Amino acid sequence: MFSAGTDTSSVVLEWAVSELIRHPKIMEEVQKEVRGIARGKLMITETDLDEMHYLKSVIKETLRLHPPVPLLVPRESMEKVQIQGYDIPAKTTVLINAFVIGRDPKLWDEPEKFWPKRFLNGGSVSVDFKGQDFQLIPFGSGRRGCPGILFATSIIELTLANLLNRFDWAAPEGMDGKDLNMEEESGITVHRKNDLVLSSKQHYRVV
Ligand code: HEM
Numbered sequence: 001m002f003s004a005g006t007d008t009s010s011v012v013l014e015w016a017v018s019e020l021i022r023h024p025k026i027m028e029e030v031q032k033e034v035r036g037i038a039r040g041k042l043m044i045t046e047t048d049l050d051e052m053h054y055l056k057s058v059i060k061e062t063l064r065l066h067p068p069v070p071l072l073v074p075r076e077s078m079e080k081v082q083i084q085g086y087d088i089p090a091k092t093t094v095l096i097n098a099f100v101i102g103r104d105p106k107l108w109d110e111p112e113k114f115w116p117k118r119f120l121n122g123g124s125v126s127v128d129f130k131g132q133d134f135q136l137i138p139f140g141s142g143r144r145g146c147p148g149i150l151f152a153t154s155i156i157e158l159t160l161a162n163l164l165n166r167f168d169w170a171a172p173e174g175m176d177g178k179d180l181n182m183e184e185e186s187g188i189t190v191h192r193k194n195d196l197v198l199s200s201k202q203h204y205r206v207v
Pocket of ligand 1 (some may be wrong): 001004006008009013067068069072073074075138139140141142143144145146147148149151152187
């Protein structure tokens with residue numbers, strides 16, 4: 001529970017902030033949404049999140065491009081099945097490549113592009129990651145799908161919203177955010193290869 005529940009959520013936050021640093025226009029738009037709803041409040045709470053549609057689409061897009069557990073969890077088939085013409089014998093270990101599915105050009109327009117608005121007014125508006133839409137399955141699907149999905153999404157949304165509300169983020173001096181290194185370190189959860197080093201400024205004057 002601890003390893004499945006902590007590393008995964010922090011990794012999503014790291015990738016989400018990395019993508020926003022590389023896309024300053026999207027950073028500006030999502031901060032505008034978050035700060036417009038916060039209206040000067042220093043601590044965003046769960047009820048504020050209901051209206052933060054753009055923030056949620058940023059998280060969805062991050063989960064599409066950077067599923068923290070890209071091969072999900074290995075499972076074993078209980079009986080012989082045929083899927084799309086492939087015979088899968090009983091007791092076969094099955095790995096699902098959510099990373100590749102999330103970038104499949106047959107399923108997504110401009111799959112390599114970080115474009116959260118695809119979930120707001122693009123062609124993928126109704127697609128969600130709750131296990132019903134098989135093109136976006138960072139939490140798996142079915143009876144052994146991730147039981148922590150609601151907890152994880154609340155924590156990620158709350159943390160990201162508060163980070164964006166309270167601070168102005170930038171790449172370190174002398175570096176353009178667009179050049180941020182996005183190399184991955186492979187593992188059960190896929191982290192950034194390099195630490196994410198950013199500079200931040202308090203947005204509100206705290207007295
Ligand atoms: C962004 C955050 C998270 C992601 C992407 C994620 C992803 C996954 C995936 C892909 C699976 C396997 C699903 C399958 O085989 O169909 C899984 C299983 C699991 N997750 Fe998560 N998870 C996250 C957060 C959490 C949290 C917060 C908890 C607990 C507090 C948690 C607890 C578990 C447990 C216990 C399982 C095993 C379920 C089983 O085998 O029946 N996860 N998770």
